[in-house]
Amino acid sequence: MYIQTVLGKLEPQELGVCACHEHLYVDLSRVKKNEDTCLQDIELVTEDLESFAALGGKAIVEVTNEGMGRDAEQLAEISRKTGLQIIASTGCYKDPFIPDDKKKWNRDQFAEWMITEIKDGIGETGIKPGVIGEIGSSLNEFKPIETELFHGAIEAAKTTKLPLSTHTTLGTCALEQINFFQKEGLFLEKVIIGHQDLNTNDEIVLEVLNSGAFAAMDTIGKENYRADEDRIRSLLTFIEKGFEDQLLLSSDLTRKSHLKSFGGQGYDIVLRSFIPALKSHGVSGSIINKLLVANPQKAFSIG
Numbered sequence: 001m002y003i004q005t006v007l008g009k010l011e012p013q014e015l016g017v018c019a020c021h022e023h024l025y026v027d028l029s030r031v032k033k034n035e036d037t038c039l040q041d042i043e044l045v046t047e048d049l050e051s052f053a054a055l056g057g058k059a060i061v062e063v064t065n066e067g068m069g070r071d072a073e074q075l076a077e078i079s080r081k082t083g084l085q086i087i088a089s090t091g092c093y094k095d096p097f098i099p100d101d102k103k104k105w106n107r108d109q110f111a112e113w114m115i116t117e118i119k120d121g122i123g124e125t126g127i128k129p130g131v132i133g134e135i136g137s138s139l140n141e142f143k144p145i146e147t148e149l150f151h152g153a154i155e156a157a158k159t160t161k162l163p164l165s166t167h168t169t170l171g172t173c174a175l176e177q178i179n180f181f182q183k184e185g186l187f188l189e190k191v192i193i194g195h196q197d198l199n200t201n202d203e204i205v206l207e208v209l210n211s212g213a214f215a216a217m218d219t220i221g222k223e224n225y226r227a228d229e230d231r232i233r234s235l236l237t238f239i240e241k242g243f244e245d246q247l248l249l250s251s252d253l254t255r256k257s258h259l260k261s262f263g264g265q266g267y268d269i270v271l272r273s274f275i276p277a278l279k280s281h282g283v284s285g286s287i288i289n290k291l292l293v294a295n296p297q298k299a300f301s302i303g
Contacts, residue, residue, distance in 0.1 A: 001303040003015055003300050003301055003302065004128050004129065004130030004162075005059075005079070005085045005086055005088075005130060006072060006075045006076040006079050006088050007076060007086075010085060012297040012298075012300075013297065015058065015059045015293070015296060015297050016056075016057075016058025016059055016085070017056045017057050017058045017059065017271070017292045018057075018058065018060070018085075018293065018300070019057065019061065019250040019251065019267070019270065020061050020216050020218055020249065020250045020296055020300075021061060021165065021192075021194060021218035021248075021250040021252050022060045022061065022062055022063070022250055022253060022267065023039060023062065023064045023252070023254045024039075024042075024045050024049075024060065024064070024074075024086070025039070025042065025069065025074045025075060025078070026039050026064045026068050026070075026254055027039070027069030028068060028069070028097070028254060031096055031097055035256075036255045036256050036257050037254060037255055038256070039253070039254060039255060039256055039258075039259075040071075042078055042081070044256070044259055044261060046078060046081045046082055047261065048260055048261065048266050048267050048268075049078070049082050049084060049267050050082075051266060051267070051268040051272070052266075052267040052268040052271065053084060054268075055271035055272060056271060057267070057268070057271060058084065058085060059087070060084055060085070060267075061087045061089075061130075061131060061133075061250075061300060062075055062086050062087060062088055062089065063089045063133045063134040063165055065089045065090060065091045065092055065093055065133065065134065066090075066092050066099055066102070067092050067093055067097045067098050067099040068093050068097060070088075072088050072121075072122040072123070072125045073125055073127065075088050075127075076125075076127055087129075087131055087300060088122065088128075088129045088130060088131075089130075089131050089132065089133045089165070090118055090122070090129035090131075090132055090156070090162075091110075091114055091149070091153055091156075092135070092149055093134060093135075093167065094135075094136030094137060094138055094146055094167060094169070095145050098145055098149070103145060105148060105152075106148050107148045107149075107151030107152045107155065108152070108155075110148060110153065110156075111152040111153075111155035114153065114156035114160075118156065119160070129162070130163075131300060132156055132157055132162050132163070132164045132165065133163075133166065133192070133194075134165055134166060134167040134194055135149060135150060135153045135164065135165070135167065136166065136167030136168070136169065137166075137169065137173040137176070137177060138173075139169040139170060139172055140169075140172045142173065142176065150177075150180055154180075154181065154184045154186050157190065157191075161190070161302050162190075163192060163299055163300050163302070164181075164190065164192070165191075165192040165194060166191070166192065166193050166194045167194045167195065168194055168195045168199070170195070170199075170225070171195050171196055171198035171199030171200070174196060174199055174204055174205070174208050175207055178208055181213075182211070188211050188212040188213040189212050189213070190299070191213040191214065192213070192215075192216050192299055193208050193213050193215055193216065194216045194218055195216065195218060195219055195252075196208060196216060196217060196218075197216075197217035197218065197219055197226065197235075198219055198225055198226060200226065200230070202234050205234065206243070209238060209246050212246075213246070214246050214295065214299050215247055215248070216248045216249075216250065217231060217247060217248065217249055218248065218249065218251070219250075219251065219252045220249060220250065220251045220269055220270050221251045221265035221270070222251070222265075228273070228274060228277065231274075232274075232278060235247065235278070236281060236283070239283065239287060244287050244291070245294075245295060245298075246295065247290075248291070248295055248296060249270050249291050249292065251265065251269045251270055253265075253267060275288060275292075
């Protein structure tokens with residue numbers, strides 16, 4: 001078993017405190033028509049990551065993929081500058097972010113491309129992705145191209161044994177994604193269903209967890225979507241029901257305005273604010289270690 005980072009392979013136990021779903025070099029402005037969604041200043045990002053590292057952060061799963069402004073060499077540079085372990089992604093996001101040259105692709109084309117990146121590296125960089133993600137469905141539906149993309153991602157995951165991390169728009173279609181994976185015979189213990197802290201129906205998230213998949217509580221600090229206190233209430237429910245080994249945490253920064261230098265929450269929001277709040281609710285140190293360290297080691301190990 002190993003974890004693939006932008007600077008090479010790691011033993012899983014070397015990963016340390018890990019944010020499961022972040023963006024360090026991303027550009028969504030092509031679709032969103034908003035310059036705030038172009039976050040590609042590595043000096044500012046590196047500066048913001050200092051407090052994440054100072055609070056014990058060691059690793060980041062960077063789920064920016066093709067069509068979102070992905071640049072593997074910039075991620076390697078950030079890794080070298082900060083000393084953080086960074087895991088890069090292969091795949092595409094969702095409609096309408098899929099690049100023009102792939103908008104008419106079928107599942108086999110998506111699968112072949114992802115498998116090639118996993119085996120040979122991203123473009124000409126030689127840098128290998130360590131996760132397939134974030135693979136997305138739209139609000140309450142799968143667009144036709146997303147169905148092809150999911151099939152391709154499933155085939156790539158089966159062939160290469162890489163973990164597969166998803167995007168659910170505002171938490172929707174989580175069970176539909178699970179059903180998709182089950183029907184295709186994908187090993188769910190290496191699947192991370194994203195944005196389940198935006199899914200306010202705890203019963204649905206419990207069904208996701210019952211399937212064996214990980215549920216990512218990964219938009220922490222984005223209180224314009226949901227109050228963190230509500231996220232904590234749901235998380236406590238999942239822990240009480242015995243799912244402490246399948247939960248992951250992160251904050252999903254995608255905008256310049258999310259950085260602390262612009263008045264935002266910063267990459268350290270989980271460690272600075274959310275973890276102390278969990279402790280105040282009586283969550284034990286051993287469970288917090290699972291959320292931050294042991295669960296990411298399991299979720300993102302390959303083999």
